[in-house]
Amino acid sequence: MLSHKFNRSINVIKLALETFQRLGMLSIEEQGIYLLNWGKHQDLDKLEKIKEQTRQRVATYRANKKLLLN
Numbered sequence: 001m002l003s004h005k006f007n008r009s010i011n012v013i014k015l016a017l018e019t020f021q022r023l024g025m026l027s028i029e030e031q032g033i034y035l036l037n038w039g040k041h042q043d044l045d046k047l048e049k050i051k052e053q054t055r056q057r058v059a060t061y062r063a064n065k066k067l068l069l070n
Contacts, residue, residue: 017033024037025037
């Protein structure tokens with residue numbers, strides 16, 4: 001599936017997954033592939049700020065839409 005999604009050969013995908021696993025970046029288990037230390041590699045404060053901005057933008061959009069309908 002990953003080979004098809006990324007338009008890469010199966011060997012390239014296998015090599016990439018093995019490399020990421022060896023570097024401790026992901027874990028391959030029966031249930032799926034898991035990213036390790038996600039928070040370490042992401043700016044969680046920035047993600048929260050983006051979520052809040054999106055929430056405010058959607059609220060403003062809905063309020064404007066409601067005004068137009070009235």
